[in-house]
Every structure is written in structure tokens, then in C-alpha cells.
Amino acid sequence: MDQQGMDKRRLAVLVGCNYPNTRNELHGCVNDVLAMKETLLTRFGFKQDDMEVLTDEPESKVKPTGANIKAALRRMVDKAQAGSGDVLFFHYSGHGTRIPSGHPFKKDEAIVPCDFNLITDIDFRELVNQLPKGTSFTMISDSCHSGGLIDNEKEQIGPYSVSDDKPLAMETRTTMTPITSRALPFKTVLDHLSSLTGISTSDIGTHLLELFGGDAGLKFRLPAMDLMDLLEKMTARERHVDAGILLSGCQADETSADVGGGGGKAYGAFSNAIQTVLKENGGALKNKQLVMMARDVLERLGFQQHPCLYCSDQNADATFLSQP
Template identity: 60%
Template sequence: MEGKNKRLAVLVGCNYPNTPNELHGCINDVLAMRDTLVKRFGFDPKSIELLTDEPGSSSPMPTGSNIKQALASMIDQAETGDVLYFHYSGHGTRFPSKKLGHPYRYEEAIVPCDFNLITDLDFRQLVNKLPKGTSLTFLSDSCYSGGLIDKEKEQIGPSSLVHENDSSLKLTSTPKTIPIKSILQHLSSLTNISTTDIGTHLLEFFGSEASSRFQLPSHHLDLLNLNQSLRPDEGILLSGCQSDETSADINPNVSGGKAYGAFSNAVQMVLKENPGQLSNREVVMKARNVLQTQGIVQHPCLYCSDENANAAFLRQHQNSDL
């Protein structure tokens, strides 16, 4: 029966070409992961949906609506035992929380190419729709990505260690973040509304396609917050950094090499160096070590149930040729 389980993936790479927020390695990240999913983890290429903003590409644009539709479609197809994977490489952002009692807390979001933010609450709602026994692994190579699945249990979190950058590192890097002020400025130019409330702009411009975080009244969010106690589920988040850190986009163009996201590349290195089965915990800890060795100051984190922390990454079988 196990051989009949589906392996489905949605891969999103946003380089924001010809904009002030341009990155260089995000599309390379998801193309590399697509190869790895097929060659190592047994994914059928036809079961992998790719969304990039590569000029001239035939893939759908990674707008907020398109990304959410692709994820919803993947989950709608899922049955017990299936393995689902979502890889996002692009900008992240954070904005002040409206939850009661959290005046200094932030909510995390990814920044699709049209700035229609997809928030931690959206990812929580997707995880809640998973059939029992179906895992969704979410690898987010973006700034502030720790905590992108709201209420997911922290397994490997903020580090108290201080790592100094290696001054000999000959790499040009860009933080994969768009400050909320910049997003507000962009959206204000579209809505012509004078307010610093991000939700007002998103609802005005994107309507029903805006994040649930902004659709629900604040008192509903508070009730949601109270009712969602931490409980084991099938969401697995591998974040490129902590919720208060940035993730690096590396552009080694001085040597003619390919640009890449630091975390995506670290995971690729870990998988190449360890052909056997690795747990989700091992992937994150080994990626942390790679980044520390490279002198890149960001700390990947893991959020999932206790069981999934020690489960095999993408459920690779110990004696499998995948």
C-alpha cells in the first residue's frame, strides 16, 4: 500500500526582477530542489508545481492568490499517508500583532511577487485541513521565517549562541526581507488610502484574496488564539532563520557561480553529504552547522510535533534508493 502514496510538491521562487527588491538565487533554489525531489525522494515531475517570476517563464506567477490556490489544490488531492512539500524562497516580512496581550509581538508572512502577504495564520489553516497521517513539510528560505505556521510547536528555536561573521568570506549577500514600511508605501500608492494599517490596504486592493489574518475581526483572532492550543499535527516547518532574523540571498557573481539562498543551499549540501535517511531535526541542525562554517549569521529552526521532529525528512525510507 505504501508505494501507492502520493508525493506532491509546490515550489515557489520569487526573484522580484527589475524591482528595488530584486534577489538573485531564489529561482535557482527551487529548481535545485525540484531535481532533488525527483532523484532522491521519488517525486513524479508531474506532481511538482513550480511558480516563479522568471521573465518569459511558462510557470504561473507566484502571486499571493496563485500560491494559495496551488497549496489548497495540493491539500485537496491529499489522502492518508501522502507526503506533501512546499518550498518557498523569496522575501519575508513581519508586522505588529493585533492579538490581545501581545503589543510587542509580530506576525510573520511571506511576500509573493504582488505583495499580497501570506501569513502564519494562512499556513495554520492549511495544516488544519490535512488528512490524518498526511505530512506537509514547509521549507521557507525567507526572513523572519521562524513561526510561519501559527501555533506549531518549537523543536529547534532561537539560539543563545553568538556567531561572528567570517570576515574572509568573499560572498555578496542580500537579506531576504522587505520592511513593512516599504510594503505600506507600495500598497498606499495602489490604494491611495492614508493609513499605516497593513490589513486595510491589503483588503482594499486584494479583497477576498487577502490573508485570513486581515479578513477576520480582531476579536475573532483573539478567540482563535485562545482555542488553538498546541496539539500534535502534521505540519513541519523548516525555517531559514529565527523569527527575528534575516535570511541571506548569496550572489557569488565575482566568481561566475550561481546565486542561491543560504539556507536552501545548506540543505542541499546536507542532503548530498548524507545520502542515507535523515530526520527533520538532523537536517536543520546540520544546516545550522553548514551556515556557521560559512560565516553566515542565521539560525534555521524546526517547528513540528515531537514525533515529526524525529521522523525521516520527506519520509525517506532507510533502505530506499530514492
């Protein structure tokens, strides 16, 4: 390994939300992040002390609330050094949702922490904008509606720029393994928050601010004009030098599958596809290669979801997690 590779710091935040003993319960999310943790340690040179793992298992001391996830991500960014080539990684397995954006025909993507304090695509864009120059932030989101979770990130592989001419996969699975969607409809999220606040309004921001105050997402905390200014600054950024890399489990209008929960070991379909590709290919893989191979695995197994890649042109051809 060259000196630069030796000096790189590899930092990770891994989040798995199974929502145990609720009507929204999933089964494979904690398994996803534990499998990824092992892969980071054994293949990609990450160290135990440079990883934070947040799960909602009963024995977990730090739960994956919205505030705790954002605090862990902020700590990770604060540790990164400018010009170092530091590799930052965030894996999320759990529910995703889409919420009104304030613009007709457009919705914002969000992940759903265990306390329903939504983290939106705008929050992830703001995080990427804070990265020290010369570092990278790779995000895997095995959740529904995860395409576009870093706002205004350039699409490399997605619904509008597919890299091959194969038709979309149809549902062909014949197994009886239980399959659960990792999607929470907006109404489900709104009804849950309304039950906590007791406020009768369809404005989700009102509920989030009432429940979480300053820990609510940027979209809900900033006045409309300030948010517009922020979004304009984001749009003006040069996307070809952007440091954000998003590998999403599906397109923005699709759902991601949570598999199992019966007798077998549960997992996320996309997370499992990533692990399968890495095991079948021992060498370094480009981000673009990894996503296309994961698409092939899911199609082969009959899953009707299409992983996407959002990043700069340069990072599309960069090695996944800068594997030595």
C-alpha cells in the same frame, strides 16, 4: 519499499520570487526551487505531475502571487487522502517580513509573494488544520523572519530550545561574493502598498483588502472576534499530533542571506546548506538532524543565521519527507 511507502503520494509546491527589475530584487530564489525540484525527483520519489513550480521569471505563465500560491497549496491539500501517509511539501524562497499582530511586543511572520499580497503564519496554520488525518505537510522557507511561519507550531530547535551549547556564529566570511538580505521591513511593504492604493493609513490590512479583496490573508479578512475564535481553536489543538513541519532559514528575529548575483550562480544560504547536507549524507535523515546539520554548514561558512525546526515531538524524529 513496503506497501505503505509504495502507496504514499508525494505532492509539492515550489515557489521562487526574485522580484526582477525592482528595488527589492533577489537573485538566488528561482535557483533554489529548481535545485529542490531536481532533488525531489531524483532522491525522494516525487513525480513531475505532482509538482507545481511558481516563479516570477519573465517567461513564467503562472506568477507566484499571493492568490496563486494559496490556490496551489489548496489544490495540494485537496489531493491528499486521509490515512494514506501522503507527503505534502512546500518550498518558498523569497522575501519575508514581520507585521504588527495587534498584541503588544508580538509580531506576525509573513512571506512576500511577487504582488505583495502577504501570506501570514495564520494562513499556514489554517492550511495545516485542514490536512487530512494521516498526512504530513513539510515547509521549507528560505526567507527572513521565517521562524514561526506556522502559527502556534511547537518549537523543537530555535532561539529558546537550542540542541547544543555552541555559541551563536559570528560573521567571519571573507569572500567578496555579494550578499543580500531576504528581508523587507514592514515600512517598505507598507509604503509599496500605499503607493498602489493611494490611501493614507498605516493599517496594512486596509491596503491589502483594497487591493486583493477576498484573496487577502485570513488575518486581514476576518473580523477581530472571529479571528480571536480561530486563534483560540488553534491554541487548543494537541500540538504533539500536529501534522505541520516547518524548517525555517532563520529565527523569527533574524534575516536570511541571498548569495551571489554577480558572475557566479546565486542561491539562498539556507537552501544551499540543505542541499549540501543531503549530498554529504546519502541515507535518510530525521528532520531534527537535517536542521542541526544545516546550522553547522552555515556556521562553518560564517553566516549569521540560525535555521529552526517547528513541529510535533513525533515529527522532530520523523524522516525528512519520509525518504524511503
